[in-house]
Amino acid sequence: MIEPIMMDILASGNPFDGVSPDFGLWGGAFTETWQRLLAGVWGVAVVVTAFLAIKAIVSMANAKDDNPAMYQQSKTSALRTGAAVIGLLLLGVIYTGIFVLTGV
Structure with a gap:
């Protein structure tokens, strides 16, 4: 049932082919x-993520030897926060790569 619908959608083509985002329509003040x-x-x-990373690392350092669950929770928080920091810092590179690959 779904397969014929998907085939029709794929065969219909891309309605946005040749369209690129352009904020010039709204003027320079809007773009700025x-x-x-x-x-x-x-x-x-x-x-904010830098402060959260510091908090997670300090929490990991303060985890007691007799509480491995607290250490594991702090470690997970530190890894997630680190990934968020890296993602935020690489956001421009990621978007540039997407635009280059898609030809926008």
């Missing part, structure tokens, strides 16, 4: 505003 807003939110996110 959203870029500054994005940069500000991105900066706050990096600072």
Whole structure:
């Protein structure tokens, strides 16, 4: 039942073929505003995750030998926070790579 529908969708083609995002329509002031807003939110996110990483590492260091569950929970938190920091710092590279690969 689903397969014929999927085949029809795939055969219909891409309606967005040749369309690229362009904020020039709204003018330079709009573009400057959203870029500054994005940069500000991105900066706050990096600072917040840095504090969370410090908190997780300190929690891991404070885990007692008689409480391995606390250590494991702190370790998991530190790994997740580290991944978030790396993801945030590489966000520009990731988006650039996607745009280059898709030809946008």
